[in-house]
Amino acid sequence: MFRFKCKSRKGCVLVLLTLIFVFIINRFVRNISRTDIMNHGIMSDSNSAYSKTLTGCWSSSRACVRLFDTSKDYSNASQINVCVYQIVPTIKKAIICIYDPKTDIYISKSILNNGNWEGALIGEVLNLLRTDQHMEFLDLGCNIGVYTISVATLGRRVTALDANRKNLEMLLTSLQIGNLTRNVTMLWNALSDKSEVVNLKEDAGNVGGMAIVSGQELAPDFENSTIAVTLDDLEVMFRKKKLLIKMDIERYEMKALLGAKRFFEYVNIRYLIMEWMHHAETDTGLEIIQFLSARGFVPYAPNDRTRPLQQETRNKWPNDILWKQTDSGIDK
Template sequence: MRGSNNYLCSSKVSVLCIFLLCVFVLTTIYNQEEPNNMFRKTFEYVVHGKNVKDEQNVSDPLYGKQVSISENVRIFDITSNAIAYLNNCTKAIQRIPDGSTTPICVHKGDLFVSAEIVKTGWWERGNIQRVWDLMSPIKDMQFLDLGCNIGAFTIPIAKLGRRVTAVDANRVNLKMLATSLRLGGLDENVTLIWNGLSNKTMYVDLITGIENVGGAHIVSSTEQDPEDRENTVITVRLDDMLSMFEEKPFFVKMDIEMTEALALQGAVAFFKEFDVRYVLMEWMHFKTKHPNDGEFIIDFLNQRSFTPFVPQDMKGLQLKDAHTTWPVEVLWMRIIKSGTG
């Protein structure tokens, strides 16, 4: 009888050991198949938790319709990235034009955007207020934030209740913004896209600043191999994203570190197909450093009936002064003259 009991005990121990071994093996396999980075294969992107490859139709609950997206446009999943980044988030408070506040993740050691938000709760307060005031009366206006950084514009406009599409080449910025949106309960209003913007698709290297941590610019990569690296990103055209957008008015903000001209070259169909009312862009680089790009931007927008203004006071600007007295940021407003389309 005692021998029988010993046998039963040994059998139970054996079964338990086998069970624990199976759990260990399955856990190891799962961890290998689910690495920290959310983009597991070349040219894949994440749409609401699902990996999608090539030009497939995706059922998008945010828009309630089928959308066809270029294989190179990478939609950044907010939920999974926010969960993964939450413990790394250095929280600050962002102030909103309606008097409310919301949490925002900021870069440690940054001397510009993050530092100013930590200090005052704002980045470019006057410009955010102007965007807010212009969008508020137009209930269905969408906001396209090109070069969103950590979300200083995206977050307030999402708080306004508008649809926001935010694009950035810096994956860390998007992880931080995803976390901020989840913390503030604003993620349903926003789509994040991890790409650089240009006039063609190619791999580029991301050059980040030391003092302006969230700011980064892209340069041509010597390697065009299909590998995801932390500081390598794929550029796309804005025209590659057309089917993502609803046929409603747009406010576009552009701050993409001197590649605005290239981005506009890749946005011809976008400006033709959609009702773009406003374009807010950083101008300081085009006054003296890149005057030819500045001239292209002026011609592109002027031909499409846009007129430049000072964002803070809406004072009109003269095109002849573009390389001398224009301010750091310029607001282009589309003005349709009587008898024109």
């Protein structure tokens, strides 16, 4: 036990006041540091399972959330085939860098030939954002950034997450050319139901859309691996914010939702757009319906928000689904 002796009552008071002052200053500095980290959406802890020396990594006891450095220049990255205009109705043209269409036969080829990818769905996203100037966009599985670039061009805040570093390098180059980096926060992570190192498996013909393989032992800076986090690990970034979420994470949607219970409780998610074609006739699809309907979400076709979709016809739902937050769950 710490003891001290005072020669006078006045001396004791001064010593006591000094100790109180030091204690208050120490707590103040610690709170400032914590607040600064939270404002950037990333928690840190010296006892993390992952080292802070990893590229762009700030860590907590639960996860390692990687903030992608937007000050770097990747304009000479070997995977960039060409940078062209992306054309989306109602907003000005924006530059987007694409892969060789021979290796990316879906997104890059469509942009090169048609000027956009999923242009109609992007238009619906922009229309929804225009209904509320405070709503932000969370792009989970951003790929090369067709949605992120469009929303940033609209002047709205975007957080873009992807497991594939090459995608983020290309997206960053596009944002820098279009002077849009100030609108976008980029995260280099996969999503799962737990924090872990995951392997990335290339899909032939869809070079930007790698599948996630769980339970790997590879180093998290290996070219074909990265660190998975949960949506609950990101909750501090978005607490009490209004969000429109686009989730396209290569059949990993349910695993991501299992790690998002606190996220759905504390974040004001107004809309969630999700690929449905992989889940239409699976047990996982039913689990997704149960998870979201229990939290007050109702499914619609993105271009028809007047008639909810029915669970019994889920195998005939469109390829993409818009889940809208309401006071009641899905119609049975």
